[in-house]
Amino acid sequence: GFPSKPSAPSITNAAPQSRMASLQWGVPAANGAPITGYVVQTDVGGKSQDFSGNKGDFTGLTNGTAYRFRVAARNKAVLKDGDLRWSDWSTAYTPDTIPGTPATPTLKSGDHSITVSWSPPTNEGTAVTGYTLSIGGAASERRAVGTNTTYTWTGLSNGEAYTFQVFATNKAGDGPASPWSAAGDPEATPAGKPFAPKSVTAARDDSDTSAGGNVKVSWQWDNTTEYDNGADAQKFTIVVSGGSGARTIDNIAATARTQLVSGLSNGTSYSFAVYATNRVGAGASASSTATPASVPGAPTALSASEGDGQAPLTYTAPNDGGSAITSYQIQSPQGSVGFTQGGGVSQGPTGTATGLTNGTTYTFQLRACNEVGCGPWSASSNAVTPYGNPAAPTVSVSVSNRTTLTWTWNAPSGNGRPIDHYEITLDGSLIDASYTSRSFSRSFDYSETHTLRVVAVNTAGLKSSAGSRSGTTEARPQSVTISKGTSAVGQSGCSHSSCAFIQVDTTGLGSGSHTYYCHSNTQGQWWGPSYASGSSFQTTCYYGYPRDKVWVVVDGVKSNEITW
Template sequence: LMDLQPGTDYWIRVSALVNEMKVKDAPAVEFRTNACRPDTPLLPKLQNRTRNSLLVRWTSPSDNGSTIVHYILECDDGTGGDQYSEVYRNRNKQFTIGKLQSSTCYAIRLAACNEIGASDWSPVLRASTMGAPPLPPPPPTLRSASAKQLNLVWGGPSSSSSSPADMLYTLQMVDPDSGHGFLNVYHGSDNEYTCTGLTRSTAYRFRLQAQNDDGLSRWSEETTLSTTADRPAAPARPSVKGRIQAQSFRVRWDPPLDAGGAPVRQYSLELDSAGTGFSPIWNGPETEFNCDKLTPGTTYRVRISCFNGQEHSDVSETLIVTTEPVCPGAPAAPHLVGKVRSTSLQLGWERPEYDGGSMVTQYEVNMINPDGSTRIAFSGYETECLVASLLPGRCYAFQVRASNRIGFGPWSELYEIKSGPGVPSAPVQPLVTNRSAHSVSLVWNEPDNNGSPVHEYRLEMAPHPRVTKSSSVGSGSAKQLEVKGLHPWNTYHFRVQAVNAIGLSSFSPVSSMTTLASSPASVSGLRCTCVTATSLSLSWNAPHCNGSSITHYNVEIGDRGTFPTNDCSTTFDVNYLTPDTTYRVRVQAANAIGVGPYSTAFKFSTRPLPPEAPRLECVQANHNSLKLRWADGKNLDFIHYSVEMQEDGSDKFYLVYEGTSHSYRVPKLKESTSYTFRISARNEVGEGPYSDEVVYTTTRAPPPTLKKPEVLDLTETSCRIVWSAYRLPVSSDSVIYLVEVTRTRESQEPIMRKCWESEIAVDGLESRTEYSVRVCPIRLCQDGEIPGAYSPLKTFLTPSNQAQHLSTIDLQQNASSQVNNVGGTI
């Protein structure tokens, strides 16, 4: 058995196991381990100290089975050696070691003893006795300073018996802005401290105090330390002072609003030329600077920074300045582009090497003519131009200059060139002579050939001198030509063009000539403006008179002959023609010269006559309508008929029907009334005349059908029949009613009764018999009787005698009960 505690009682027993199950336990046996010396005590603790004594206290270690009889406390002599001497041997757990030296560090150890022996020594306790307070430390010194903080360092007091690790320091500072005097800013064992949150360029007073276990020292001497200046703010954006020159400009700026607590000592100016980057060009205390030796027309960027002796500020906002440009330099001499032509040439040139600092906006090309005169041949931005209107075979000189927004630069060197041979000059105006109404003769002179013989002439003709597209009427080497096939009394315009090996000349001035007068031209636009059954109204367009006014027209109407008009009117009416007939018509114009050709023949047809009105007859007359008919069969010609009826009390007729039918019923008429009608027929030709007026009369209206009659006062042999009365439309007429009563199940003669009133009493009936009754109104007028339709049947059953007796008894009982009820109420 291992790891047992010394001096400790233990009990042990043995158990038998079968298949890991306890079967039986042996009796327990007691034994005790042997005792040994105590365990090593823990480090003693310093309870109190004075200048010549130390109070030490400790705790008891494990005695390991034997009671501790005493403790041994040893202490060295304070020199730091390993020589210990016993200062205490007893059972108490604290002891005051006396007669010690002040401010001395002693080493103390402890051992426990029992009957077996002494334990090992405890860890060594090093404790110092108290001594005198430290001397005043030297004042703090400045290690580093900035605008917001001061880094201070200091040393310990001289002749101090305490170790530097046991020394505490208190640092105090006077803030001039607070007015509270010295205040603690640090307390600790470090020999340095950084004061933060200070004001820039401000003097602060400091003092230091040392402290150890024995007390506080006096304050050190006061020292004054100052923070440095802060980083100044960026200066304001510079501005241009005065006028910007082509190679210089002057800038000025204002000092920064915040100099960082110290005056600005120096400004630094940086310049960027065309985006090459900023580079410093000047440093100084002034707030103005003249930037010179610059390139004209170049954009510069300027910025400023300052220095207050402590730190450099940020750069200011950038000022952008563009120097004034100058006139551009002279381009190289122009050169020929392509081939030389007789009247034009293409010149080109390069841009000037120096544009004066501003984009070239224009070029001018100066042309020196063979006679020494000059003119500007081109002005524009392109570097090529076409010089036209040159004389062929002449020497010309050209020079070019460039311009920007400042002005023109110098002229380039001269470029001399000779134009090539050209086309002939324009011929003079040709001479035109009339030969007939349809032809003219032209003659012209040979123009200047400009170095190449003329081998052809081209003659063109146009109807107007300003028409650009003319028709060619001849070409050849001859200088005269006769033009035929012209129209009489028309003005023609002619021009001539000469041709040599180089090309075509310009056209000559236009010559105009009007041909002689002639007979009129052919008439056009013949048309018929109005057609009737017996007449034609003709119209046409006036033809060209060919120089002589038209006097009249000849109108040819088929086999009817030719009819001359009275004047130059372009309309003519032909009357007394046959209806529905086709005529061939043509027209010719005539003037003082003669007659013109006939126009194209046109065929015009007269209209057929409109249809006659049919005979109108009445095929059926009712009291409220009349059915009219005017024809039989089908309407194959689709003739439209219009039936009109005369208004009451008026001579006017109004339309009651229009269509292609052969009959029509006129509704909503009054009874026994006469109406007047007439009819007309119409086809695509027109509307025919009205027929003779006819008069037809409506009949009298029969009485209307009465409602089903009512049967009242029914007995076994009699009853009373009632119906609604009929109101007569005419007061002079009267009405009588025919009442028919019939047995429904037996075929017997009905009972027929007539009466003037709207009710009748019928007797002679049989009891328990079913009857039906109906009523027929009969209108009595001067023309006779007009019967109406019977009313619907009313069926009724006559009662028996017993039923009548029971009915009588019931009536009497009802009467008695009513009397009794009245008496009881009274």
């Protein structure tokens, strides 16, 4: 007869298998003829598969579809399907398989974040129910991120490198994880736009002082998160604003820390804003201001006039080059000279060349200086010869013929101009205002003192101080002459007929009082002192020794000797 109905198949695989089920069932009674095989049938799609024994793998199933199975035995009595005695249906079973391995995730860095993307893995099983994303590198964490294939991981540290891997999950379980993303990928490092550079300074550049128009911009930068916000600077940009020459200077090398900006207008204040650009974008800027300048131009219309040891100058002040003129310098082919600025330094237009030697011919050049330096020399001025008051004559005096005074004097320095004439004044009275000789004579009485003052006048009409000298004529000549006066016979001790008084006649002793002494060669000074008045007088002394030598001394002047 037909084999009996087997027991319902049981599912022997512990976990779902892809497109198959492992089945086993009990062997039924053969009922006379040996069992030659089995047929297993599904309840979905009516699939059937023959087996030689009471277990085996039913293949060709559709993953994700729930199946039940029944089995019937065959022997030689079974000639058609209607002869089969089917078992009861098995419990439901759904074939399935875990998802495949996702490809390496791709990254897109953000500011303190990374967006991770991946392609869905191959999947022959049930639909993916979610993904799990793991982070490595500067952090370690695993997150279930849902069924989307893109996830933005926030809260990361800019400038730190991160890696990621992902795996898919379905009803069959977790699929294998993808490879880790590369730590060297620039997108593995979160970053933001750069911060503003530090210590931006702009300063006038004086490498070309004659033209100017240059400013050197400097900034502090380091490729650390403190500066670049996580991504190295790729370039710097300077935005120049202000007057003529305002522009943007782009694509400055990332290694640069200075930039020379040229072509600017001297004397105009400019602002220089510096910012960095990294792979995220252009960052914040920091700025500084500076005013370019050059040395001043050359003064023009330099004109000199003559002074005393100096030369007053006039000129037209030059362009200041964008920086106020602070001083002027002077030079002369004739040697070192000084310069005193007159009026405001920036405007000029007057000054004085000082320290000059009167009588020397000079030409001058000026140049203006500012904070940048000194500009070119001006064209030479006209030639001038400074001059001043002549030196005072040195006067001397001599006496001739007892009563003639002759004054002479040297030719003093004209102090830059020749001496033209002299003014002479005698005892306070002008003698001659245009005297050209260097000597003057005049006769006076005996014992007179006179003073001559001499003033030199040069061709410029300037006068010296006076040179003067006083001279005195000689004293009138003094002489004493004696002779016998009236008889002195009868005077005490005088009885000889030769006894007489002595008569005195003086010259040059005046008519006032005189003191006299009487002398002889035998008696010595025998009389005096005695006193008398007048230029002629008879003494009170008398003498009476014939053949003696007699003389009188009046006011110290010895008379002639007479033989008595």
